[in-house]
Amino acid sequence: MRNVFNKASSPARKFLIIAFVAVLFMLIDSFTPWMKPIYSAVDNFVRPIYWLSNIPIRLEALSKNAVVPRSQLESENLRLTKESLIYHGQLQRMSDLAAENTRLRRLLNATELLVDNVLVTEVIGVSSNPLRHTLTVDRGSDDGVYVGQPLLDAQGLMGQIIDVHTNHSTALLITDMSHALPVQVLRNGVRSIAQGLSDYNLLQLQFVSPTSDVVVGDTLVSSGLGGLYPVGYPVGTIISIERNPGDSFLNIQVDPSAEIDRSRHLLLVFTSSGADSDAAAP
Amino acid sequence: MKKDDHLVVALVSLMLAATLHVMPVTGSWIVWKPNFLLLVTMAWIFHRPSEFGVFFAASVGIFADFLMRSTLGHHMLMFAFCGALIGVLSRWSQFLSFIQRIVLVSLIVLLVGFVEASIFAAYDISAALTQVPMVALFSALFWPIIDKLIARSSAVDY
Numbered sequence: 001m002r003n004v005f006n007k008a009s010s011p012a013r014k015f016l017i018i019a020f021v022a023v024l025f026m027l028i029d030s031f032t033p034w035m036k037p038i039y040s041a042v043d044n045f046v047r048p049i050y051w052l053s054n055i056p057i058r059l060e061a062l063s064k065n066a067v068v069p070r071s072q073l074e075s076e077n078l079r080l081t082k083e084s085l086i087y088h089g090q091l092q093r094m095s096d097l098a099a100e101n102t103r104l105r106r107l108l109n110a111t112e113l114l115v116d117n118v119l120v121t122e123v124i125g126v127s128s129n130p131l132r133h134t135l136t137v138d139r140g141s142d143d144g145v146y147v148g149q150p151l152l153d154a155q156g157l158m159g160q161i162i163d164v165h166t167n168h169s170t171a172l173l174i175t176d177m178s179h180a181l182p183v184q185v186l187r188n189g190v191r192s193i194a195q196g197l198s199d200y201n202l203l204q205l206q207f208v209s210p211t212s213d214v215v216v217g218d219t220l221v222s223s224g225l226g227g228l229y230p231v232g233y234p235v236g237t238i239i240s241i242e243r244n245p246g247d248s249f250l251n252i253q254v255d256p257s258a259e260i261d262r263s264r265h266l267l268l269v270f271t272s273s274g275a276d277s278d279a280a281a282p
Numbered sequence: 283m284k285k286d287d288h289l290v291v292a293l294v295s296l297m298l299a300a301t302l303h304v305m306p307v308t309g310s311w312i313v314w315k316p317n318f319l320l321l322v323t324m325a326w327i328f329h330r331p332s333e334f335g336v337f338f339a340a341s342v343g344i345f346a347d348f349l350m351r352s353t354l355g356h357h358m359l360m361f362a363f364c365g366a367l368i369g370v371l372s373r374w375s376q377f378l379s380f381i382q383r384i385v386l387v388s389l390i391v392l393l394v395g396f397v398e399a400s401i402f403a404a405y406d407i408s409a410a411l412t413q414v415p416m417v418a419l420f421s422a423l424f425w426p427i428i429d430k431l432i433a434r435s436s437a438v439d440y
Contacts (some may be wrong), residue, residue: 011369014336018362022340025355035354042348049297049349053305126306127350134351170351264306 043165050125050136050168057264117270118152119143123263124168133159133176133198133260139268140167148228150269156234156257157181157222158266174235175200175260182225183235185218194220194235194254200261203236205252210243212250220254230271234258288333291435292326296342300349313413316391316421318428319346320364324387325425325432327365331372339365360394380426387425392418 029035125136139145141164149161151171159179163170174181177198183205184191190213193206208214218238224231236254243250299318307315323342326334343361347354367390368375378386395414 011336011366014369015362015366018336018340019359022343022355022359022362025358026353029354039348039351046300046349049300050304053301053303057306123306125304127352132350132352 040163040165043163047165047168054124118267119145119270121151121266121268123266126261133173133179133196133200134162134170135159135173137169137171137266137268138167140165140169142166143268144270145169145268150229150233150271152233152267152269153258153263153265155259155263156236157229158258158260158263160228161268173260174258175203175256180206181229181235182223183220184223185214186221187218188213190214191223191225192220192252201255203254203256205238205254206249208250208252209248210250214238214241214250214252216241219257230269288330288436292334292338295322295326295432295435296345298322300345303346304349314416314420316417316424318424319349320361320391320394321387321421321425321428322432323361324364324368324390325428326436327368327372328375328383328429329433329436331369335369336362336365360398363397364390364394380429383429384422384425388418388422391421 025035119139121137121139123135124138127134137151145161145164147161147164151158151160157174159171159173159176161169162172172179173196174194175196175198177196179196181194182191183194190208192208194203195206197204205214205220216238220235220238222229222231222233222235234257236256238252239255240253241250242252296319299322302318303315319342323334323339327339340358340362343358344354346352346357346361350357371386375383375386392414395417399414
């Protein structure tokens with residue numbers, strides 16, 4: 001009887017010791033930066049696991065590209081040629097508009113908008129922790145990636161780089177609950193802050209007063225305030241506006257433009273301010 | 283020597299589980315995906331309770347924290363809790379049938395999921411709670427395969 005009790009209580013006792021240590025770790029990790037060097041050191045060891053996990057997707061892409069019928073290639077080539085023509089036409093119009101915009105800004109003595117350089121990157125890992133929306137991309141400090149660098153997909157803003165290693169980096173997505181992004185309504189320039197909700201398909205606008213001119217369907221773009229994200233990149237579309245009696249602000253939900261949980265090929269934007277601050281950093 | 287060999291096999295199986303766990307998936311799968319690391323850890327404790335216990339589970343939890351870049355101690359606590367539960371139940375679990383074991387694992391995953399979701403709820407993440415039953419269901423679906431593989435690996439006489 002005594003033996004049974006001792007054996008049964010042993011895991012519970014061990015658990016209590018571990019629970020104490022775990023809570024201690026959580027407090028240290030949450031309130032001090034002491035764990036950061038450990039994370040950086042261990043990251044190089046866990047990286048091969050991410051590389052391995054990506055093999056099936058690489059193989060799938062390889063098999064798709066390896067065997068393609070000639071007719072499909074021809075039709076794709078034709079489609080791309082047409083698209084290229086259309087985009088060139090649009091680009092010419094955009095160049096004209098950009099030149100006009102620059103002239104007007106000079107007249108207003110405003111700062112000149114700079115054309116951003118981009119670097120194509122690929123997602124090699126995603127966090128499966130619902131509390132933390134991060135992903136790992138295959139570019140690092142060797143490619144000039146820096147902390148705070150904006151990340152885009154073909155549709156809109158995805159997030160920013162928070163951790164840089166030699167050959168890979170970690171990005172915090174705009175849907176992460178700890179992420180907030182200054183935005184403005186494209187239609188009229190009303191400013192707000194888009195806060196992540198840890199839901200891949202939802203953002204929330206903060207501090208929009210009930211008298212503001214915002215409607216469902218409004219497109220939101222980055223406002224450039226804060227100096228981190230460049231101006232004018234699509235962030236999302238307003239899908240619902242609720243006014244709760246007693247609340248000082250509207251409850252506005254936004255559908256992100258970027259395909260946060262789907263995009264594999266992304267763009268790292270080199271903004272002049274980001275590159276400068278990085279260069280200035282010790 | 284025999285014990286060390288089991289540890290090597292356990293580590294290899296954990297590496298495979300970690301690879302499956304971080305494998306990029308799209309859509310709802312990302313939140314429904316079972317925690318393969320937890321399932322493999324539980325399977326080893328089920329089959330070799332004398333060799334793998336709470337400290338083993340806590341060590342895998344620390345590894346999971348580093349792998350998923352979560353707050354250090356979060357997975358450690360979760361894994362150790364599961365390890366302790368199975369450790370307490372280990373004397374009876376050998377008498378459980380295959381189906382009963384699946385149900386037990388699902389219940390543990392469900393319990394851990396709800397505890398974890400309650401922590402997330404403190405951060406205003408209501409979505410996490412709704413995914414827990416699906417995670418438990420998918421864990422139950424994957425469990426027989428993991429259980430059989432670990433049972434076979436742990437039974438090999440090195």
